[in-house]
Amino acid sequence: MAQFERNLTIEWGDCDEAGIVFYPNFFYWFDCTYHGMLRSKGLSQREIRARYGAVTPLVDTGATFRSPIRYDDVVTIYADIEEWAHRRLRVAYTVKCGERLIATGFEVRAWAVINEEGQLKGASVPAEFKALLVA
Numbered sequence: 001m002a003q004f005e006r007n008l009t010i011e012w013g014d015c016d017e018a019g020i021v022f023y024p025n026f027f028y029w030f031d032c033t034y035h036g037m038l039r040s041k042g043l044s045q046r047e048i049r050a051r052y053g054a055v056t057p058l059v060d061t062g063a064t065f066r067s068p069i070r071y072d073d074v075v076t077i078y079a080d081i082e083e084w085a086h087r088r089l090r091v092a093y094t095v096k097c098g099e100r101l102i103a104t105g106f107e108v109r110a111w112a113v114i115n116e117e118g119q120l121k122g123a124s125v126p127a128e129f130k131a132l133l134v135a
Contacts, residue, residue: 003080003134004037010073020068027061030093030105033077037091041132049114052126056109059088063105073097081133087111087122089133 008029016022038044048054069075075097082092088110095102111129112120 004033004040005076005078006033006036007074007076010069010071010075012071015071019070021070023063023065026063026065026095026103026105029077029095030061030063030079030091030107031058033079033093034091034107034109037079037133041135043132048129052113052129054111054113054123055120056089057112057120058107059110060108061106063093063103065103066101067097067103069097069102075102082106084125084130086124089125 010021014021014025035044038048045055048056075095078094078096080092081089083090088108091107091109093103093105093107095104111123111125113123115121
């Protein structure tokens with residue numbers, strides 16, 4: 001079972017000239033779903049920065065497209081933390097339109113603290129953050 005899910009309706013502007021969703025939109029939706037998952041746990045990027053002095057930048061992403069979607073289709077995006085590493089987390093995504101599989105994808109996000117010069121440095125993912133996301 002997915003840890004988080006969100007629904008969205010495909011808008012006219014999401015589609016390309018062929019009338020199907022333009023593929024970069026999936027990556028935008030993955031990112032929005034990640035942020036929605038954070039919010040559902042009482043977090044946000046601003047809260048992570050304030051509480052931990054850190055951010056979660058993308059270091060890898062990918063998708064496999066199985067079936068097209070079009071204007072007015074309603075899709076559900078399911079997200080789950082698939083893997084925890086010392087300094088990273090991998091979020092898996094599944095996109096469905098009803099029972100039809102549309103796409104699968106992933107994001108790998110680093111845990112990075114911000115030093116006094118404003119630079120990012122990889123750090124261990126805090127146990128408290130992990131506990132909040134898996135609760």
